[in-house]
Amino acid sequence: MMRNDDWQIAMKVIEKIEQAGYEAVIVGGAVRDYLLNNIVNDIDVATSALPSEVKRIFSSTVDVGIEHGTVLVLDEGQPVEVTTYRTESDYSDYRRPEQVTFVRTLDKDLQRRDFTINAMAMKKDGHLIDLFGGQEDIKNGVIRSVGDATVRFREDALRMLRAIRFSAQLDFTIEEKTLKAIQQDCDLIEFIAHERIAMELSKLWKGKNVYGGIQALIESHLAKYLVGNFKDNEQHWKEFHTPQSEVGWAYLCILNREEVQDIFDFYRLSNKDKTFIKNVMNAYTGLLKEWSIMDYFTNDLFVLETAYDFAVWQQKSIPFEKSEIKRVKENLNIQSVNELAINGHHLMEWTSKKRGPWIKVALDAAIITILYGDVQNDEHTLKEWFLNEFNNER
DSSP states (O other): OOOOHHHHHHHHHHHHHHHTTOOEEEETHHHHHHHTTOOOOSOEEEESSOHHHHHHHOSSEEEEEGGGTEEEEOTTSSOEEEEEOEEEEOOTTSSSOSEEEEOSOHHHHHHTSSBGGGSEEEOTTOOEEESSOHHHHHHHTEEOBSSOHHHHHHHOTHHHHHHHHHHHHHTOEEOHHHHHHHHHHGGGGGGSOHHHHHHHHHHHHTSSOHHHHHHHHHHTTGGGGSSSOTTTTGGGGTTOOOSOHHHHHHHHHHHTGGGHHHHHHHTTOOHHHHHHHHHHHHHHHHHHHOOOHHHHHHSOHHHHHHHHHHHHHTTOOOSSOTHHHHHHHHTOSOOSGGGOSOOHHHHHHTOOOOSSTHHHHHHHHHHHHHHTTSSOSSHHHHHHHIIIIIHHHO
16 A cells, blocks of 8 residues: 555654654554555554654654554644553553553553554564564454453453454454453443443444444344444444544434434534434434425435435335435435525515514425425515415415
């Protein structure tokens, strides 16, 4: 894979650190994705230099997490996170280390990482540092803990869910000892903030093998501690695939209609996600009965196509092809309320009525009559319709 601009910028940062007499490498997920020939995002640099030393090397930095050794370097035009090699200890709450110790050697830093595929580093010349067999696990499609899996998961219980997420995201299997360690300590997930759990599931929804991820959630017993019935709905996830996380949340809600509010609350979903979910659920219900022209008008194309996909994944009988949705929507006589040739001011000019709820009723009626082709969308025609038909019907 061609190295992108972010990679080149990270290399310039590494070069400056090396020129100052310290060691620096690219670490973690960026190395993994590079070896997988995937798009590389979030390129992180690790270094033997202490945070204060990193700040002396570069002219423009931000202390984004300096207590944990992370400095944001801005010298090259795009931000690069530079973190000092460190060890961690005393995870009394199964979430955060109580003590972080900066070290000068890379091997100790890599030892603290979660999985072998994330515990590799790459030098500026492309030399790979792989102390735990990460490259071999990538080759074999395996998620394996670094060292003792039980120790890793008791340090940070979210790592259990990360193992599931990586298995779905990469279509890898979880190594037997790693899976058994999750099964043993699955209840520790209750110590993890629900927002962090939601972030992992949002990434899982976009994975290569979501169905495999759902199966792993069930097999690992983590599903018992999450809101949403994964076990009974397992088969409904077989065909699921999406590049958008909100589609995953909407599908979870479709499959768990009685728990929608609980899902909203437990996973702390955003208002934007909740609005999308509600729109898709309404569109899905309408689709099973047969969409009206107003369904096509009031919902955007993404919502309609998502509802259609849900019906297909649940093996519902739909009497038209998905491509028909776009054709119908594009051929509506009016695409949005903003295109309506009249507004409330026009209606007030044409009648002696006082302002009130009747204005919205009239505008909605105008849209419907335009959509059905009974009236043209121009001011003169709509005035005639309003005075001679709408008013007479009231």
